[in-house]
Amino acid sequence: MRRPRGDIIGYVAREDVGQNRRKEPRDVPVTPFHGGVGLLTKGWLGRRFSFISFCATQVVIDCESGYYLLRDEWPFHRFLHTLLGAAVACTVVALVFRFAGTALDPQVSIPSSLRACIRADLAAAATGQALILTIVGGVLAHLIPDAIMHSDVRLFAPLSDANPLYGLVPLAALHWSLILAGVVGTVLVVRNIRRTGEA
Numbered sequence: 001m002r003r004p005r006g007d008i009i010g011y012v013a014r015e016d017v018g019q020n021r022r023k024e025p026r027d028v029p030v031t032p033f034h035g036g037v038g039l040l041t042k043g044w045l046g047r048r049f050s051f052i053s054f055c056a057t058q059v060v061i062d063c064e065s066g067y068y069l070l071r072d073e074w075p076f077h078r079f080l081h082t083l084l085g086a087a088v089a090c091t092v093v094a095l096v097f098r099f100a101g102t103a104l105d106p107q108v109s110i111p112s113s114l115r116a117c118i119r120a121d122l123a124a125a126a127t128g129q130a131l132i133l134t135i136v137g138g139v140l141a142h143l144i145p146d147a148i149m150h151s152d153v154r155l156f157a158p159l160s161d162a163n164p165l166y167g168l169v170p171l172a173a174l175h176w177s178l179i180l181a182g183v184v185g186t187v188l189v190v191r192n193i194r195r196t197g198e199a
């Protein structure tokens with residue numbers, strides 16, 4: 001199915017919905033926006049949460065929309081943008097990072113540096129708590145903003161094609177809230193690094 005054509009104000013009209021044609025946001029993956037929630041969670045939970053593992057879940061999920069966007073095939077958001085699909089993707093990613101994290105001992109004293117922060121963050125992925133947080137956080141932090149922004153997200157598929165969150169919050173408010181989460185999270189992470197020498 002061909003992608004709807006855009007107009008000069010940055011919105012696209014769906015041409016495949018007949019009389020129900022409507023305007024919706026230009027559909028592109030905005031993976032970096034999801035990182036704001038991850039930063040905020042990292043700043044809040046520190047060693048109990050792996051930011052890198054979380055980011056990996058967001059990238060994996062948006063590989064789907066990026067793939068269909070490149071192929072110009074609507075809908076761009078399919079299985080991985082359902083609760084079921086995102087849960088599967090996040091679980092696989094979290095398990096991979098947990099396995100990788102077990103190779104790193106979080107108790108080893110390490111110097112304060114970017115490399116040490118990355119090492120400590122990966123080591124955090126090894127805990128059961130981080131595993132659950134990555135799965136739950138990865139699913140919700142990705143699907144809620146995407147469902148608000150994109151009409152083709154089907155949270156409850158295959159049970160339902162409905163998207164009750166679409167348009168629930170103005171896009172500007174959604175984007176600025178994610179940016180604000182990222183700024184606050186960054187401040188918290190930097191504070192944690194200064195206190196403990198690691199994120």
Ligand SMILES: [Zn+2]
Nearest residue numbers: 061062065146
């Ligand atoms: Zn997405």
